Amino acid sequence: MFHRIPITVCAVLAAVSLSVAPLSLHAQDDSHHGRKYKAPPPAAHIEVTVLKDFNGKPIPDAHVIFHPTEGDKDKGSLELKTNDDGQAVIDVIPIGDTVTLQVIADGYQTYGESYKVEKSDITMEVRMRRPGSQYSIYKKTNSGSNSGSGSSNSGNGSGSSQNSNQSAQPK
Numbered sequence: 001m002f003h004r005i006p007i008t009v010c011a012v013l014a015a016v017s018l019s020v021a022p023l024s025l026h027a028q029d030d031s032h033h034g035r036k037y038k039a040p041p042p043a044a045h046i047e048v049t050v051l052k053d054f055n056g057k058p059i060p061d062a063h064v065i066f067h068p069t070e071g072d073k074d075k076g077s078l079e080l081k082t083n084d085d086g087q088a089v090i091d092v093i094p095i096g097d098t099v100t101l102q103v104i105a106d107g108y109q110t111y112g113e114s115y116k117v118e119k120s121d122i123t124m125e126v127r128m129r130r131p132g133s134q135y136s137i138y139k140k141t142n143s144g145s146n147s148g149s150g151s152s153n154s155g156n157g158s159g160s161s162q163n164s165n166q167s168a169q170p171k
Helices: 007-027 159-164
Strands: 043-052 063-070 078-081 087-094 098-104 111-116 121-128 167-170
Touching: 043 063, 043 098, 063 087, 078 087, 098 121
Parallel strands: 043 121
Antiparallel strands: 043 087, 063 078, 063 098, 098 111, 121 167
């Protein structure tokens, strides 16, 4: 019933399998093929808290947008929404990058400021202001029409000075 395999055939098969095994192990060695692994740069842990300027309460669902740049190279943008405590946390921005932080919330002036990421742990507080009246160089006359003569409202300030009243304070 059973056929006996001669010992010489078994010895030949064993020798062939032992001689082929090192070749298959060498094929799996990636040190000579493909790309080399490059570790990502160390990243900062950034916490942004968005608060109402007039009462200090948190603003939930505000859009917190990070625009990282490395030198002159734009690296895209990353957008988060604040939680119920007004906080957004990100930890993928490399240390040494410059980041333009933009915060957008319904019913508030848009905030924007650029920062250099120099530490591994950064905490910021952004206080959002309600929109102010628009600045106009035209003054309303008694007849109710706008005149083109251009009386300026120099006491009101410009729109850019209103934005500078918003603040973010890195801690």
